[in-house]
Amino acid sequence: MNAANYLYVSALLFSIGAIGVVVRRNAIVVFMCIELMLNASNLAFVTFARINGNLDGQVIAFFTMVVAACEVVVGLAIIVTIYRSRRSASVDDASLLKR
Amino acid sequence: MTVFVAPSLSYSLLAPILIVLGGAVITVVFEAFLSKAIRPVAQLSVTLGTLVLALVQVWRIRHESSLTAAMGSVAIDGPAILLQATVLILAVLGVFLIADNEHFTVVAATLPGSEEERASIQSGEKLTEVYPLTLFAVAGMMLFPIATDLITLFVALEVLSLPLYLMAGLSRRRRLMSQEAALKYFLLGAFSSAFFLFGAAFLYGYSGSVSLAGIYDAISGGTGNNVFLMIGIVFLSVGLLFKVGAVPFHAWTPDVYQGAPTPITAFMAAATKVAAFGAILRIFYTSFSNAYWDWRPILTVIAIITMVFGSVVAISQRDIKRMLAYSSIAHAGFLLAGVIALNKAGLDASIFYLFAYGVATLGAFAVVTLVRDSAGEVTDLNRWAGLGKRSPFVATIFATLLLAFAGIPLTSGFIGKFSIFSAAYESGNKLIVVVGVLSSAIAAYFYVRVIVLMFFTDPADDGTSVIIPSILTRATIISTFAITIFLGVFPAPFLNFISSTATFIR
Numbered sequence: 001m002n003a004a005n006y007l008y009v010s011a012l013l014f015s016i017g018a019i020g021v022v023v024r025r026n027a028i029v030v031f032m033c034i035e036l037m038l039n040a041s042n043l044a045f046v047t048f049a050r051i052n053g054n055l056d057g058q059v060i061a062f063f064t065m066v067v068a069a070c071e072v073v074v075g076l077a078i079i080v081t082i083y084r085s086r087r088s089a090s091v092d093d094a095s096l097l098k099r
Numbered sequence: 100m101t102v103f104v105a106p107s108l109s110y111s112l113l114a115p116i117l118i119v120l121g122g123a124v125i126t127v128v129f130e131a132f133l134s135k136a137i138r139p140v141a142q143l144s145v146t147l148g149t150l151v152l153a154l155v156q157v158w159r160i161r162h163e164s165s166l167t168a169a170m171g172s173v174a175i176d177g178p179a180i181l182l183q184a185t186v187l188i189l190a191v192l193g194v195f196l197i198a199d200n201e202h203f204t205v206v207a208a209t210l211p212g213s214e215e216e217r218a219s220i221q222s223g224e225k226l227t228e229v230y231p232l233t234l235f236a237v238a239g240m241m242l243f244p245i246a247t248d249l250i251t252l253f254v255a256l257e258v259l260s261l262p263l264y265l266m267a268g269l270s271r272r273r274r275l276m277s278q279e280a281a282l283k284y285f286l287l288g289a290f291s292s293a294f295f296l297f298g299a300a301f302l303y304g305y306s307g308s309v310s311l312a313g314i315y316d317a318i319s320g321g322t323g324n325n326v327f328l329m330i331g332i333v334f335l336s337v338g339l340l341f342k343v344g345a346v347p348f349h350a351w352t353p354d355v356y357q358g359a360p361t362p363i364t365a366f367m368a369a370a371t372k373v374a375a376f377g378a379i380l381r382i383f384y385t386s387f388s389n390a391y392w393d394w395r396p397i398l399t400v401i402a403i404i405t406m407v408f409g410s411v412v413a414i415s416q417r418d419i420k421r422m423l424a425y426s427s428i429a430h431a432g433f434l435l436a437g438v439i440a441l442n443k444a445g446l447d448a449s450i451f452y453l454f455a456y457g458v459a460t461l462g463a464f465a466v467v468t469l470v471r472d473s474a475g476e477v478t479d480l481n482r483w484a485g486l487g488k489r490s491p492f493v494a495t496i497f498a499t500l501l502l503a504f505a506g507i508p509l510t511s512g513f514i515g516k517f518s519i520f521s522a523a524y525e526s527g528n529k530l531i532v533v534v535g536v537l538s539s540a541i542a543a544y545f546y547v548r549v550i551v552l553m554f555f556t557d558p559a560d561d562g563t564s565v566i567i568p569s570i571l572t573r574a575t576i577i578s579t580f581a582i583t584i585f586l587g588v589f590p591a592p593f594l595n596f597i598s599s600t601a602t603f604i605r
Contacts, residue, residue, distance in 0.1 A: 018290075037297065052303070057303055
């Protein structure tokens with residue numbers, strides 16, 4: 001199968017994630033969309049590793065997974081704190097800081 | 100069977116980063132095992148000791164430049180040494196401010212306004228988690244500008260960002276705003292990291308190599324798929340421009356600057372800019388330099404919008420922290436002019452500007468921490484009226500730092516702006532120089548307006564006062580003031596030192 005197809009899938013996943021971040025209002029869903037974008041990048045890295053015939057891309061994919069896990073820890077901590085004080089995880093409700 | 104060859108890491112060159120990371124681990128252990136009574140003092144002294152020790156190590160390796168360490172993953176060259184030293188100096192001054200614990204909530208997990216929160220504040224305990232977070236962030240900031248491959252860049256970006264997201268939410272007063280700042284910073288920061296990573300993937304696809312040198316070779320060879328290169332450069336740049344707060348990726352800057360505890364804002368505003376611009380300079384000067392026809396027009400437009408937008412919007416701000424945030428956006432535009440110049444003068448000027456701007460920013464936010472009423476800091480500009488009559492000394496220092504931001508002669512800001520714009524002129528980019536000078540003039544208006552407000556308006560009797568600063572805060576304010584004036588009056592030795600040291604290696 002043509003490796004370029006995987007790149008199209010990766011670009012599609014990345015776009016879905018990016019659009020989701022902009023459109024969705026729940027902080028958890030926004031965060032899931034960001035994770036989707038990271039995984040789309042992972043897919044691109046692994047595909048390019050296959051195309052280029054070296055392993056660097058696969059190594060980066062592992063690093064990305066670890067970093068994404070750390071991001072989950074920090075991100076959920078922040079979102080849970082916000083939820084506990086406001087009883088809502090909507091990014092629209094968090095609007096005390098206005099121009 | 101292939102024999103495993105242990106990589107040679109050149110620990111001696113990595114020593115500054117390793118010391119900071121080691122110190123961070125020690126502070127985490129202290130956090131777990133030391134009693135609450137001695138923790139604040141112990142954590143502060145370990146943190147400061149670590150940073151000073153790392154600074155000594157940077158000084159030790161300053162002549163061993165033009166080397167790569169960790170199998171070519173990081174470059175220890177002139178700019179690397181200068182940027183690491185800048186980050187460390189700013190971190191020391193920032194920790195002086197962070198040491199003033201009363202800006203931070205005691206237990207970040209308590210609900211705002213709850214009984215637990217009141218009890219934790221009344222217990223007189225102090226928040227010390229901020230020290231390990233600071234050290235981890237500093238380690239990331241030291242690694243980011245010296246990284247020469249995509250993995251190291253990405254990991255350093257996250258190591259510097261993740262602690263800052265948490266630190267933004269630790270404020271004692273106006274906690275909902277602080278938590279909101281943390282949420283916005285986190286979501287937009289993670290969003291930009293995803294862009295950065297996607298761009299990195301396509302650069303790897305283009306060149307078949309993860310090192311900046313490999314990407315440079317592929318661009319020079321010109322054999323790869325140019326679509327991949329363009330996607331890579333654009334997405335990677337979006338991720339980096341987010342971190343420096345360039346328009347149109349600036350949305351988080353005013354909110355986070357306003358919501359975060361002021362010492363954290365000071366540290367973050369100064370040191371993150373140094374780290375992110377260090378990385379931008381290295382990537383664009385060493386890796387993308389032969390593709391400049393592709394990125395220069397886009398970056399020129401972004402620089403111009405950033406300068407104009409930051410300066411114009413800052414005029415209408417009523418909050419001192421938001422005003423400084425918009426001014427930092429404008430300064431990001433001036434610094435981008437140094438990146439676009441793409442010559443040795445642009446590199447030297449950018450490094451000088453980063454140091455001068457970082458120091459002045461720390462000083463300005465340090466003064467903001469002093470102006471208070473019974474409910475905490477007063478950031479509403481109207482209530483700063485007449486500050487110069489009430490406390491002339493503090494107001495004079497703040498006025499000097501604002502004049503440095505505006506680029507008035509005899510301050511470091513003038514030398515910085517002058518050298519950036521002359522480098523941009525030298526590279527033939529006259530448009531950016533004209534726009535830069537014009538937006539500096541606009542920016543000067545709102546800086547001067549604050550000065551007029553402080554000195555030529557009568558103070559209102561609304562309980563606003565300037566508190567007596569702690570010794571450490573005083574040290575930050577006085578040393579930033581001294582450095583700003585010194586760099587403005589005698590810049591030559593410093594400029595010469597930078598221009599003789601700063602050369603990128605590939």
